[in-house]
Amino acid sequence: MLEACGVEKPEDLFTHLPEAVRLKRPLQLPPGISEYEIVDYFRRRGDQNANGYASFLGAGVYGHYRPVLVDTVVARGEFLTSYTPYQAEMAQGTLTTIFEFQTMICQLTGMDVANASMYDGSTGLAEAALMAARLTSKGGLLVARSVHPEYQEVLHTYAKNQGMPITEFEYDAETGAADLDDMERKLNDLTAAVIVQSPNFFGVVEDVKRAAEIAHRRGALLVMGFAEAVSLGILEPPKADIIAGELQSFAISPSYGGPYAGIIATREKFARQMPGRLVGETTDTHGNRAFCLTLATREQHIRREKATSNICTNQALIALMATVFMSVYGKEGLRELAEQNLAKAHYLASRLTPRFSGPFFNEFVVSTGDRSPEEINAALLDRKIIGGLPLGRFYPELSDAMLLCATEMSHREDMDIVGQALQPARSSQPRSPEILNVH
Amino acid sequence: MSIKKVRSHISPNEALLFERSSPGKKAYQLPALDVPAVDPRTALGEQNVRAGIEGFPEVSEVEVIRHFTRLSTWNYAIDYGMYPLGSCTMKYNPRVNELVARTEGLAWAHPYQPESLSQGVMEIMAHLESALLEITGMDAVTLQPAAGAQGELTGILLIRALLAQRGNPRKKILIPDSAHGTNPATAAIAGYVVENIRSDEHGLLDLAALEKSVTEDVAGLMVTNPNTLGVFESRIIAAAEVLHRKGALLYMDGANMNALVGIARPGDFGVDVMHLNLHKTFSTPHGGGGPGGGPVAVKKELEPFLPVPRLKRAGERWSFDYDRPLSIGKVKAFYGNFGVLVRALAYILAHGGNGLRAATMDAVLNANYIRKKLEPFFDLPYTLPNMHEVVFSDERQARQGVRTGDIAKRLIDYGFHPYTVSFPLIVRGAMMIEPTETEGKLELDLFIDAMISIAKEIETEPEMVKTAPHSTRTSRVDEVKAARKPVLKWTPVPH
Numbered sequence: 001m002l003e004a005c006g007v008e009k010p011e012d013l014f015t016h017l018p019e020a021v022r023l024k025r026p027l028q029l030p031p032g033i034s035e036y037e038i039v040d041y042f043r044r045r046g047d048q049n050a051n052g053y054a055s056f057l058g059a060g061v062y063g064h065y066r067p068v069l070v071d072t073v074v075a076r077g078e079f080l081t082s083y084t085p086y087q088a089e090m091a092q093g094t095l096t097t098i099f100e101f102q103t104m105i106c107q108l109t110g111m112d113v114a115n116a117s118m119y120d121g122s123t124g125l126a127e128a129a130l131m132a133a134r135l136t137s138k139g140g141l142l143v144a145r146s147v148h149p150e151y152q153e154v155l156h157t158y159a160k161n162q163g164m165p166i167t168e169f170e171y172d173a174e175t176g177a178a179d180l181d182d183m184e185r186k187l188n189d190l191t192a193a194v195i196v197q198s199p200n201f202f203g204v205v206e207d208v209k210r211a212a213e214i215a216h217r218r219g220a221l222l223v224m225g226f227a228e229a230v231s232l233g234i235l236e237p238p239k240a241d242i243i244a245g246e247l248q249s250f251a252i253s254p255s256y257g258g259p260y261a262g263i264i265a266t267r268e269k270f271a272r273q274m275p276g277r278l279v280g281e282t283t284d285t286h287g288n289r290a291f292c293l294t295l296a297t298r299e300q301h302i303r304r305e306k307a308t309s310n311i312c313t314n315q316a317l318i319a320l321m322a323t324v325f326m327s328v329y330g331k332e333g334l335r336e337l338a339e340q341n342l343a344k345a346h347y348l349a350s351r352l353t354p355r356f357s358g359p360f361f362n363e364f365v366v367s368t369g370d371r372s373p374e375e376i377n378a379a380l381l382d383r384k385i386i387g388g389l390p391l392g393r394f395y396p397e398l399s400d401a402m403l404l405c406a407t408e409m410s411h412r413e414d415m416d417i418v419g420q421a422l423q424p425a426r427s428s429q430p431r432s433p434e435i436l437n438v439h
Numbered sequence: 440m441s442i443k444k445v446r447s448h449i450s451p452n453e454a455l456l457f458e459r460s461s462p463g464k465k466a467y468q469l470p471a472l473d474v475p476a477v478d479p480r481t482a483l484g485e486q487n488v489r490a491g492i493e494g495f496p497e498v499s500e501v502e503v504i505r506h507f508t509r510l511s512t513w514n515y516a517i518d519y520g521m522y523p524l525g526s527c528t529m530k531y532n533p534r535v536n537e538l539v540a541r542t543e544g545l546a547w548a549h550p551y552q553p554e555s556l557s558q559g560v561m562e563i564m565a566h567l568e569s570a571l572l573e574i575t576g577m578d579a580v581t582l583q584p585a586a587g588a589q590g591e592l593t594g595i596l597l598i599r600a601l602l603a604q605r606g607n608p609r610k611k612i613l614i615p616d617s618a619h620g621t622n623p624a625t626a627a628i629a630g631y632v633v634e635n636i637r638s639d640e641h642g643l644l645d646l647a648a649l650e651k652s653v654t655e656d657v658a659g660l661m662v663t664n665p666n667t668l669g670v671f672e673s674r675i676i677a678a679a680e681v682l683h684r685k686g687a688l689l690y691m692d693g694a695n696m697n698a699l700v701g702i703a704r705p706g707d708f709g710v711d712v713m714h715l716n717l718h719k720t721f722s723t724p725h726g727g728g729g730p731g732g733g734p735v736a737v738k739k740e741l742e743p744f745l746p747v748p749r750l751k752r753a754g755e756r757w758s759f760d761y762d763r764p765l766s767i768g769k770v771k772a773f774y775g776n777f778g779v780l781v782r783a784l785a786y787i788l789a790h791g792g793n794g795l796r797a798a799t800m801d802a803v804l805n806a807n808y809i810r811k812k813l814e815p816f817f818d819l820p821y822t823l824p825n826m827h828e829v830v831f832s833d834e835r836q837a838r839q840g841v842r843t844g845d846i847a848k849r850l851i852d853y854g855f856h857p858y859t860v861s862f863p864l865i866v867r868g869a870m871m872i873e874p875t876e877t878e879g880k881l882e883l884d885l886f887i888d889a890m891i892s893i894a895k896e897i898e899t900e901p902e903m904v905k906t907a908p909h910s911t912r913t914s915r916v917d918e919v920k921a922a923r924k925p926v927l928k929w930t931p932v933p934h
Contacts, residue, residue, distance in 0.1 A: 021707065079514065094514055280927055285906075
């Protein structure tokens with residue numbers, strides 16, 4: 001090969017590089033290591049982490065069981081090691097799974113159109129806000145404080161340089177739901193979108209229908225985010241204009257925050273302002289059903305600076321995990337899974353006193369009384385339990401509170417321990433025990 | 440015609456999952472509840488509970504596995520063979536990287552678990568940061584961006600933040616006409632006006648044109664190096680000086696960093712900020728279009744603006760520092776695509792410093808070998824020495840009415856994925872070929888044979904090439920029809 005290239009050694013292929021740019025020493029990195037050493041290195045790093053703990057953390061990342069079929073499918077080289085399906089004739093596998101994904105997301109959210117996925121819930125929500133601004137030709141964003149605080153931060157980063165002012169509105173200190181009266185007061189004719197999350201960061205189910213009615217009266221769109229996708233197995237899909245959410249709950253490992261997959265779904269009439277990839281049905285020259293990427297005239301590789309987004313990829317393999325998950329659970333399974341989450345969280349809540357009275361799915365806020373959340377968590381760690389997320393970091397007024405989550409993977413014994421650990425902090429009797437034992 | 444790599448075999452048909460569905464079939468099992476069941480209507484309120492998920496599939500376990508396995512066989516993949524997509528860097532994805540990303544203590548690490556129980560994941564991130572700094576010659580790096588395009592956005596927001604602190608964020612970003620489409624789209628999202636600058640007759644940055652364009656309004660230049668022709672921008676140091684003299688910054692799109700690792704470092708040739716595509720240079724799998732990873736490396740003066748949080752070492756312990764008043768904020772929830780970072784670090788550890796350099800040299804050798812072998816058959820509009828990829832034009836074949844897209848489709852019949860079609864835009868009928876370092880001579884020769892054979896077919900049977908592919912289960916797909924009347928989801932056939 002060297003001879004064919006007319007050189008004696010590979011280094012000769014670099015002689016055209018200016019002397020000044022060349023690195024004249026070896027990279028200061030250790031020599032390569034063997035497969036066993038690599039496995040050993042990462043196993044040791046894993047052992048330094050929280051192995052073998054029960055966890056009651058949710059807050060946007062949920063511990064759900066991952067059915068075995070999920071990794072069986074995504075480990076196939078045909079999915080794992082294939083490229084973006086630009087060449088439809090040799091990518092029908094990926095294209096078909098994305099078409100199924102788009103369909104399932106529409107079924108789940110009650111929307112007309114869903115794209116092929118976004119990076120995650122946080123960036124999906126930010127892109128949905130930019131989309132709303134394009135659709136309304138307005139720039140103001142009115143955001144509930146009960147939206148995941150990190151999603152809010154990402155929203156700020158994206159909106160800041162687009163001349164899109166962000167106004168926050170409060171949550172109701174009694175129910176924990178977005179304060180729609182405060183929202184109505186702050187809404188004006190320059191508002192492009194009202195942004196809420198349901199269930200919200202505190203786990204409380206929002207009245208999205210009413211929020212949308214108020215928003216529409218002033219010509220704003222209602223963008224709904226979600227972080228806990230399993231909740232859609234049981235919750236009525238809200239009539240929002242754009243839904244942006246996170247699918248981590250659908251068999252995607254917590255993996256210290258990523259990679260996950262986000263979604264954007266919307267009404268038919270808004271489809272052409274959607275960011276991201278879309279797969280559409282068509283036929284091949286023999287008339288057989290086939291799929292291909294479509295409506296690419298919205299995208300950066302065609303439209304360049306006039307594109308709807310700079311996003312270049314979707315999260316195909318992660319979206320495939322979610323697709324397999326939805327296929328495994330299906331219509332009945334997702335409902336049953338959601339009911340189990342509901343039951344576990346309400347059992348845990350029955351041992352404690354939730355701070356807010358609004359309806360919740362699988363997480364809720366609890367006050368820690370005269371002890372700090374950190375103090376209670378430290379005691380729980382001794383029993384190999386990771387407690388709830390202390391909220392003071394995001395909500396100074398809630399520095400005496402933590403967010404607890406229970407899923408189908410939470411054991412009753414561990415929940416009892418958490419209940420006991422928080423016991424002295426109880427200021428009143430457990431709320432609504434009547435909803436238990438109804439079956 | 441001599442197709443050596445493939446012959447046809449039976450390909451299974453498969454319906455959509457919804458068409459296989461019927462009530463009562465199930466593929467899941469849930470444990471028995473160890474707590475009392477709860478009535479959803481009571482707990483959530485009647486109005487909040489849905490009736491059911493209309494249309495959601497109901498299938499058995501074996502149907503799920505067969506469905507996705509059958510669909511998988513309709514894909515081409517790196518595991519089948521060479522993927523000569525220029526600019527996309529489709530190299531082999533070592534399987535050990537998949538195994539280690541699934542290590543229990545890593546895959547199940549919750550982003551909010553206590554720092555005392557996260558030292559392993561933080562150590563991995565710190566280790567990768569230091570390796571990337573050594574490779575790029577930069578001063579600081581953030582691992583947060585989810586992919587290359589988000590890395591670009593992060594980088595441009597960093598430039599904006601620094602210039603704003605100096606008193607004026609400025610208005611324009613300069614972008615060569617050979618750039619990836621993400622560059623102008625990114626600049627627009629970051630609130631900048633895009634000004635395209637023309638390449639010179641060799642396809643390189645035109646210094647004189649640049650000098651004229653760099654005014655007090657210009658925030659920076661986004662440049663890919665090597666550029667999208669696979670050619671090293673030899674005047675990069677002078678370009679950086681032009682920008683810096685006027686207070687503007689140099690952004691490098693690191694999409695082609697796999698041509699430089701161990702050979703040259705952007706930090707040494709004037710780059711102020713750059714992103715890396717972990718799914719290209721560091722071999723994390725493309726997965727049919729994601730996930731990726733887009734770390735952004737910067738020079739010292741940009742460090743205060745990096746996204747929060749930053750890793751901080753205190754004695755023996757890692758922690759996160761959120762107290763960064765100048766930070767641009769967060770570009771993504773949590774800390775980045777950690778699972779992708781694990782795979783990239785595994786790749787770096789496996790290669791070591793010398794192995795990474797050897798990979799670069801093999802990638803460049805492979806591209807040059809293809810160039811030499813195909814030059815007699817295809818037009819090469821830009822002739823400067825190339826690095827990791829080579830861009831031909833369809834000019835000769837176009838005389839027979841056969842375009843780059845047709846040749847690409849015909850390659851499929853020969854058992855190869857097409858090269859990158861019609862990009863970069865500065866080449867008419869571009870055929871952009873990048874073999875990467877992981878192809879051996881046998882596979883390269885098969886590819887070269889296929890290309891030469893197609894060139895000959897075009898002389899004798901142009902129509903056959905124009906209607907390719909002929910051997911796939913799906914023949915040429917009607918993309919126009921898909922866009923004209925979009926069908927973006929399955930709906931049941933009405934009875």
